[in-house]
Amino acid sequence: xxxxxxxxxxxxxxxxxxxxxxxxxxxxxxxxxxxxxxxxxxxxxxxxxxxxxxxxxxxxxxxxxxxxxxxxxxxxxxxxxxxxxxxxxxxxxxxxxxxxxxxxxxxxxxxxxxxxxxxxxxxxxxxxxxxxxxxxxxxxxxxxxxxxxxxxxxxxxxxxxxxxxxxxxxxxxxxxxxxxxxxxxxxxxxxxxxxxxxxxxxxxxxxxxxxxxxxxxxxxxxxxxxxxxxxxxxxxxxxxxxxxxxxxxxxxxxxxxxxxxxxxxxxxxxxxxxxxxxxxxxxxxxxxxxxxxxxxxxxxxxxxxxxxxxxxxxxxxxxxxxxxxxxxxxxxxxxxxxxxxxxxxxxxxxxxxxxxxxxxx
Amino acid sequence: xxxxxxxxxxxxxxxxxxxxxxxxxxxxxxxxxxxxxxxxxxxxxxxxxxxxxxxxxxxxxxxxxxxxxxxxxxxxxxxxxxxxxxxxxxxxxxxxxxxxxxxxxxxxxxxxxxxxxxxxxxxxxxxxxxxxxxxxxxxxxxxxxxxxxxxxxxxxxxxxxxxxxxxxxxxxxxxxxxxxxxxxxxxxxxxxxxxxxxxxxxxxxxxxxxxxxxxxxxxxxxxxxxxxxxxxxxxxxxxxxxxxxxxxxxxxxxxxxxxxxxxxxxxxxxxxxxxxxxxxxxxxxxxxxxxxxxxxxxxxxxxxxxxxxxxxxxxxxxxxxxxxxxxxxxxxxxxxxxxxxxxxxxxxxxxxxxxxxxxxx
Numbered sequence: 227x228x229x230x231x232x233x234x235x236x237x238x239x240x241x242x243x244x245x246x247x248x249x250x251x252x253x254x255x256x257x258x259x260x261x262x263x264x265x266x267x268x269x270x271x272x273x274x275x276x277x278x279x280x281x282x283x284x285x286x287x288x289x290x291x292x293x294x295x296x297x298x299x300x301x302x303x304x305x306x307x308x309x310x311x312x313x314x315x316x317x318x319x320x321x322x323x324x325x326x327x328x329x330x331x332x333x334x335x336x337x338x339x340x341x342x343x344x345x346x347x348x349x350x351x352x353x354x355x356x357x358x359x360x361x362x363x364x365x366x367x368x369x370x371x372x373x374x375x376x377x378x379x380x381x382x383x384x385x386x387x388x389x390x391x392x393x394x395x396x397x398x399x400x401x402x403x404x405x406x407x408x409x410x411x412x413x414x415x416x417x418x419x420x421x422x423x424x425x426x427x428x429x430x431x432x433x434x435x436x437x438x439x440x441x442x443x444x445x446x447x448x449x450x451x452x453x454x455x456x457x458x459x460x461x462x463x464x465x466x467x468x469x470x471x472x473x474x475x476x477x478x479x480x481x482x483x484x485x486x487x488x489x490x491x492x493x494x495x496x497x498x499x500x501x502x503x504x505x506x507x508x509x510x511x512x513x514x515x516x517x518x519x520x521x522x523x524x525x526x527x528x529x530x531x532x533x534x535x536x537x538x539x540x541x542x543x544x545x546x547x548x549x550x551x552x553x554x555x556x557x558x559x560x561x562x563x564x565x566x567x568x569x570x571x572x573x574x575x576x577x578x579x580x581x582x583x584x585x586x587x
Numbered sequence: 588x589x590x591x592x593x594x595x596x597x598x599x600x601x602x603x604x605x606x607x608x609x610x611x612x613x614x615x616x617x618x619x620x621x622x623x624x625x626x627x628x629x630x631x632x633x634x635x636x637x638x639x640x641x642x643x644x645x646x647x648x649x650x651x652x653x654x655x656x657x658x659x660x661x662x663x664x665x666x667x668x669x670x671x672x673x674x675x676x677x678x679x680x681x682x683x684x685x686x687x688x689x690x691x692x693x694x695x696x697x698x699x700x701x702x703x704x705x706x707x708x709x710x711x712x713x714x715x716x717x718x719x720x721x722x723x724x725x726x727x728x729x730x731x732x733x734x735x736x737x738x739x740x741x742x743x744x745x746x747x748x749x750x751x752x753x754x755x756x757x758x759x760x761x762x763x764x765x766x767x768x769x770x771x772x773x774x775x776x777x778x779x780x781x782x783x784x785x786x787x788x789x790x791x792x793x794x795x796x797x798x799x800x801x802x803x804x805x806x807x808x809x810x811x812x813x814x815x816x817x818x819x820x821x822x823x824x825x826x827x828x829x830x831x832x833x834x835x836x837x838x839x840x841x842x843x844x845x846x847x848x849x850x851x852x853x854x855x856x857x858x859x860x861x862x863x864x865x866x867x868x869x870x871x872x873x874x875x876x877x878x879x880x881x882x883x884x885x886x887x888x889x890x891x892x893x894x895x896x897x898x899x900x901x902x903x904x905x906x907x908x909x910x911x912x913x914x915x916x917x918x919x920x921x922x923x924x925x926x927x928x929x930x931x932x933x934x935x936x937x938x939x940x941x942x943x944x945x946x947x948x
Binding site: 318433452 | 598624632642675676677679706791792794815817
């Protein structure tokens with residue numbers, strides 16, 4: 227669990243006027259396709275009187291949506307059939323289901339990784355009848371959260387050596403240039419749990435993601451899903467199915483990528499003037515990972531930042547085993563900051579870092 | 588886990604023409620408020636551009652919806668505040684969260700009870716660090732599934748003696764006459780996990796339910812929810828909030844109760860002519876529980892029933908510890924059978940029972 231102090235600080239910041247917040251890592255609300263969503267929803271409700279959009283269906287979810295997802299996966303080189311896809315409540319649900327089925331005691335992760343995954347892994351470590359201590363690896367091969375990095379072919383090959391792989395593709399379709407790459411799933415379908423989501427490319431409030439698990443555990447995956455909450459939301463699934471089936475879906479994705487790349491470029495062009503920080507240019511997604519050599523606790527850094535009108539998620543959020551004396555690092559999400567505020571946000575951050583630096587000197 | 592054979596038989600039956608199915612226990616699709624739903628959804632999408640309906644919010648869910656639910660609970664005598672309510676993906680998610688927080692090894696249940704709860708309890712028995720073997724009691728005080736019974740005052744008082752109580756109120760608003768009774772929660776807020784849902788009174792495809800947990804574990808409940816799937820669906824919550832806030836909500840509930848009571852009456856008036864069966868008149872809800880003295884396995888009974896064009900959920904579904912040689916029992920759900928087919932369904936059931944009886948003789 228991330229610390230309560232920091233959670234509380236960030237929650238307070240979210241409601242305060244005048245804060246420029248690089249926290250959250252959420253998609254930009256202005257990119258949500260409101261009109262298409264409203265149309266798809268009223269169609270779903272009106273055309274499916276008495277049909278599955280509003281009813282309870284099966285734990286695997288709507289066949290139409292699973293078919294479209296399978297097609298999407300095949301276009302990336304993974305020979306997926308519709309009955310291999312299970313619809314989940316976003317990526318988090320998919321990951322939790324995968325972990326319950328795998329039953330691992332320990333999961334190997336990158337040096338910094340998605341905090342929601344760490345929450346699950348930490349709770350799983352005190353888990354029930356962990357069947358065996360399988361070498362399980364959790365990765366985001368295309369656009370890691372928080373670094374924005376994508377695996378090199380050599381890294382990809384090394385990763386494929388793991389016995390069980392959880393492949394989190396949350397940002398897979400938000401690579402700034404080039405088509406979404408071949409997933410690990412394509413090369414090891416019997417060892418990969420693939421996780422996808424529409425939260426980043428449509429909107430998170432729909433809560434629609436998916437899991438593709440090895441054939442050998444499919445029945446178990448369905449049983450776990452049914453036990454958790456019977457099934458994903460029928461109405462949301464019907465809406466996503468309509469949007470995904472539309473000829474506007476791909477052009478919209480192209481626009482999304484350009485939208486986020488613009489913000490990323492704008493943020494980076496400010497960050498290069500920030501002294502004493504290191505960062506890597508993201509290849510897509512929503513955020514930049516920033517490292518410094520500055521000492522001090524994450525909570526006190528964040529406190530000072532908020533006093534200066536800027537927020538970010540500090541390093542310990544993203545680390546499996548954060549050390550109390552590690553230098554300051556942070557994720558800066560550019561995704562939902564108004565583009566004209568990016569420079570001002572970095573200027574405030576600069577003030578925070580300089581002040582602390584002079585205080586430390 | 589219910590047996591795979593029976594699951595498979597019922598799944599096949601669901602897709603077959605000409606079967607009159609008393610299985611499922613689902614609300615009648617013709618009762619779904621399609622127009623109101625469509626309106627509420629387009630309003631939610633259009634009015635909340637960039638607001639929480641489409642975004643990721645907090646694990647507890649929308650404040651507006653939680654406020655309305657708290658008001659609803661207060662009208663039943665439970666002094667609930669909005670921040671004591673957490674929105675879940677239907678009742679199943681609420682129950683699973685409660686069980687994860689309680690961490691019990693064993694749960695006391697009625698002789699027959701809701702199968703989805705049994706699935707959770709069975710999996711929890713091989714659970715992780717079950718903190719202590721607390722005497723946990725799972726009950727449906729108002730309209731039990733499958734029996735349709737409501738607790739007497741004496742039963743209610745006895746139940747309140749339990750150390751931890753999971754109060755499943757899934758059908759609480761579908762009592763055929765009289766207002767929804769005072770929940771156990773009202774008398775033991777520090778020991779009761781109260782579970783509610785809109786799946787029975789609006790539609791299951793929205794996946795919106797709620798959990799009210801004792802104050803001492805509220806933070807833990809939120810952490811568990813966040814770890815499971817971050818939060819419930821924002822769009823669904825916004826839609827339910829609008830419907831619940833409408834002056835049409837209560838009159839619609841009244842109509843729903845009358846709708847289901849009509850079907851129930853019609854079914855019972857056929858069942859009284861069925862020889863050798865016992866049942867109790869339901870006080871609300873979706874189903875009747877039928878018991879017989881007939882031997883034979885549940886799977887073979889169901890197989891014969893399907894051959895005769897009728898389906899039901901056999902007894903073992905509802906029992907924590909079903910015995911292989913127990914006489915036939917079944918849940919007959921009248922909720923989603925077209926009313927004009929109820930007599931014909933019972934006639935087919937009659938044929939099945941008579942044939943087997945003569946075979947046994």
